[in-house]
Amino acid sequence: MTHLPEHLLNGYRNFMSGRYSAESSRYRTLAKEGQAPSTMVIACCDSRAAPETIFDAGPGELFVVRNVANLIPPYTPDGSHHGTSAALEFAVQVLKVKHIVVMGHGRCGGIGAALNPSAQPLSPGDFIGKWISLLAPAAEAIASNQLMTPTERQTTLERISIRYQLANLRTFPCVTILEEKGRLTLHGAWFDIGTGELWVMDPKTGDFERPALD
Structure with a gap:
C-alpha cells in the first residue's frame, strides 16, 4: 500500500x-x-509556470516563493502571519541574494479573479478575495476600460501587477537599503504559457521586452 x-x-x-x-x-x-542561491524568484503557484523549469535551474540555484498571482504585500510588521514577507526576509537577510525577480505569467487565474471579484472561487472563499484585494485599485481601473478586450485587460493587469509588486518590495527597509548600496537588484518578468515567451521589464521605463536568445 x-x-x-x-x-x-x-x-x-x-x-x-x-x-x-x-x-x-x-x-x-x-x-x-547549505544553500547559497544568488537569486530569489517570487512567482505564482500556477502549476504551469514553475520558475525552476522555465529557467532550467539546478538544485540550489534559485530560492523560490510562490503564491496566488505572485503578490507581495507591503511591509506590515504587525505580528500577524506573513508567509511571503518571511520568505523575503530570509532570502535577503540570511541568504543574502543579489537578485529578486517578480515573475508573472499569462492566463493567471488570480489576476482573472481580481478583474472579476464576484466570480468563483472568490464568493465562497475565506482567503482568496482578501489576498487578491491587494490589486483592487489597478484591477478596478482596468476592468472599467471598455476599449480593451477581456484578453487585453487580463494581460495588462498581469504586467501592471508586476510593477505594483516591485513597488511593494521597496517598502521593506532591508530591500531598499541594499538596493541603494548596489548589493541587491530587483527585476520584473512575464511568462507566456502558450508560447513559452519570456518578457523582461525595463527597469527605467517599465516596458516589457523579449530578450535576445542568440
Missing part, C-alpha cells in the same frame, strides 16, 4: 534514476554546506 498518488511515485523513481543520479555529488554538497 502506498500513501502517495502513483504518478508522484513514478516521477520520484525517474528523478532518482535520472537527475539525482547525474547530480548526486551536488546534492551531497548542498546537504553538507
Whole structure:
C-alpha cells in the first residue's frame, strides 16, 4: 500500500534514476554546506509556470516563493502571519541574494479573479478575495476600460501587477537599503504559457521586452 498518488511515485523513481543520479555529488554538497542561491524568484503557484523549469535551474540555484498571482504585500510588521514577507526576509537577510525577480505569467487565474471579484472561487472563499484585494485599485481601473478586450485587460493587469509588486518590495527597509548600496537588484518578468515567451521589464521605463536568445 502506498500513501502517495502513483504518478508522484513514478516521477520520484525517474528523478532518482535520472537527475539525482547525474547530480548526486551536488546534492551531497548542498546537504553538507547549505544553500547559497544568488537569486530569489517570487512567482505564482500556477502549476504551469514553475520558475525552476522555465529557467532550467539546478538544485540550489534559485530560492523560490510562490503564491496566488505572485503578490507581495507591503511591509506590515504587525505580528500577524506573513508567509511571503518571511520568505523575503530570509532570502535577503540570511541568504543574502543579489537578485529578486517578480515573475508573472499569462492566463493567471488570480489576476482573472481580481478583474472579476464576484466570480468563483472568490464568493465562497475565506482567503482568496482578501489576498487578491491587494490589486483592487489597478484591477478596478482596468476592468472599467471598455476599449480593451477581456484578453487585453487580463494581460495588462498581469504586467501592471508586476510593477505594483516591485513597488511593494521597496517598502521593506532591508530591500531598499541594499538596493541603494548596489548589493541587491530587483527585476520584473512575464511568462507566456502558450508560447513559452519570456518578457523582461525595463527597469527605467517599465516596458516589457523579449530578450535576445542568440
